[in-house]
Amino acid sequence: MGSFQSKSKSDPASTTKMSNKKDFLRVDGEKIVLDGDEIILKGAAIGGWMNMENFITGYTGHEHQVRAALKEVLGEEKYEFFFDKFLEYFFGEEDAKFFASLGLNCLRVPVNYHHFEDDMNPRVFKKEGLKHLDRVVDICAKYGIYTIIDLHAAPGGQNFDWHSDNATHKASFYDHKDFQDRTIILWEHLARHYKDNTWVAGYNPLNEPTDEKHVRLVAFYDKIEKAIRKIDPDHILFLDGNTFAADFSAFGKPLPNSVYTCHDYSNYGFPSAPEMYTGTKEQVQLHKDNFKRKTAYMRKHKGPVWVGEWGPVYQNAHDGIPNWEKVNDSRFDVLNLQLGIYDKARASWSIWLYKDIGFQGMVYTGEETPYVKLLGDFIQKQKRLAANKWGADDSHVKDLFAPIVEWLSSNAPTFKNRYPAKGGVNDSWNTAGHLARLVRNILLSEEMVKEYAEYFRGKNMQELDDLAKSFHFDNCTQRTRLNKILKEDSKRGEKGISSSANEKV
Structure with missing residues (x-):
């Protein structure tokens, strides 16, 4: 059986030139x-x-599509200006100070490979690629916050969803060696840069991989672990399970100084919930069983648990749901239930997410900001059409798609087994889900990108700065109840009331 034990302190290969080994976070059993x-x-x-x-920011489609559309509308100079200011304002010292005030000690930082290299100029790293990442890592360190660098979008798409900036329904990453090689080279580049930074908790090489054959992901992890360790022997690797960080069935013995990570979204925290969460014995047990299943590998090998993503979405008065406040009460109850499960297991966690336009974030852009006022009608339209997948309420279009779902199911009944197979608390991969992704989340959504970009036409530099500044902490609203819950939970470790990781959940 493999062990999660870190390398011995006396191992000369595990020392660095500039930092004392004891200053790095490490895995110890x-x-x-x-x-x-x-x-x-x-x-x-x-x-x-x-x-x-x-x-998160109110557009439709995929990041590379909206960037291309905005570049066409704004021109190169204004395009570069807007996105540089957006990155600057989105997270600054005020954000880090607030984050730390809640007792939180770790920020997961998703990155897209496009910041570091271009597809038409691969393996040539951009000089400005690390500018904002360095800034945020340093700001977090100032306030005692660790960072975990997460490659959310890898060349070719390590999964087949929008969050890997993949505009197809295929994860080509596993079919082309060149995509994997480029990803390894990118991580070597990042490892060289951060190998002596002890406030970087570690590296999350791939977010939510989806390898239909399962074994290709495991082989890639073996390769990238060796490549990173040659350069940086000290940082922890945070390795997501397969099938959106939920399946470890093909994994063998754990790699050294690695944390195997699951994502633990509950369907009861979304509009697609089968029923309102009321805390019944059956509902509670379902969540406990789901977490137990996702963490079976970690418990088998006696390793630490990190829930890399989890958390509900929230409704607001503009959504047209009469009982929206009661719905939110229910979702906060789910949040509290999951926090209790994680505490009992002594699990580390990273809630999704810190900042957005009012859907899920701990803080969000205010209603009177230039960005929300400009795009308000468009944001409501894409919600009505369920153009984006995450947390979509498809009640306005469900009847329209129902006959096609029935037609597909009757003519190709194997849809029920199509990867990824459905099941568990987060049961969204069914015939209707696959159809929605292809028609609404890809075809419709990418076409609506053009409409989004038109809102920016004719904007001058000051107006673009104001739009970007809408995401500055001073212009954001705090989701007070959520933050209060997180702050209270951050004190649990201080009180020493957590249970053993081996105790049954």
Whole structure:
């Protein structure tokens, strides 16, 4: 049986020139430790920043599509200006200070490979690629916040969804060696840059991989672990399970100094919930069983648990749901249930997400900001059409698609077994889900990108700066109840009330 134990402190290969080994977080059996003392990482992801996602900032389609459309509308100079200011304002010192005030100690930082290289100029790294990533890593360090660098979008698409900036329904990453080689070279580049930075908790080489054959992902992890360790022997690797970080069935013994990570979204936290969560014995047990299934590999090998993503979405008065406040109460109850499960397992976690336009974030752009006022009608339209997948309420279009779902199911009944097979708390991969992705989330959504870009036509530099500044912390609204819950949970470790990781959940 494999062991999660880190390399011995006396191992000369595990030292660095500039940093003392004891200053790095490391895996020690079931724990993440700092010089022998257990550290439980609790925080959030800064999704929508160096890896943009449609529902987070209100566009449709995929990041490379919206960037291309905005470049065409704005021209090169204004395009570069707007996105540089957007990256600057989205996370600054005020954000880090607020984050730390909640007792949170870790920020997961999703990045898109396009920041570092271009597809038409591969393996040539951009000089400006690390500018904003360095800035945020340094700001977080100032406030005692660790960062985990997460490759959310790899060349070719390590999964087949919008969040890997993949505009197809195929994960080509596993079919082309060149995509994998480029990803390894990129991580070697990042490892050289951050190998001595002890405030970087570690590297998350691939977010939510979806390898239909399963074994190709495991082989890639073996390769990238060796490549990174040759350059950087000290940082932890955070390795997502297959099938959106939920399936470890093909994994063998664990790699050294690695944390195997699951994502644990509950369908009861979304509009697609089978029923309102009311805390019944059956509902509670379903969540416990789901977490137990996703963490079976970690418990078998006696390793630490990191829930890399989880968390509900929230409704607001503009959504047209009469009982929207009651719905949110239910989703906060789900949130509290999951926090209790994680605490009992002494699991580290990263909630999704820190900042957006009011759907899921701990803070979000205010209604009176230039960005939300400009795009308000478009944002509501894409919600009505369920153009984006995440947290979509398809009630307005469900009847329209129902006959096609029935037609597909009757003529190709194997849809029920199409990868990824459905099941568990997050049951969204069915015939209707596959149809929605191809027709609404790809075809319709990419066409609507043009409409989104037109809102920016004719904007001058000051107007573009104002739009980008809508995401500055001072212009954001806090989701007070969520943040209060997270702050209270951050104190649990201090009180020493957590249970053993081996205790049944």
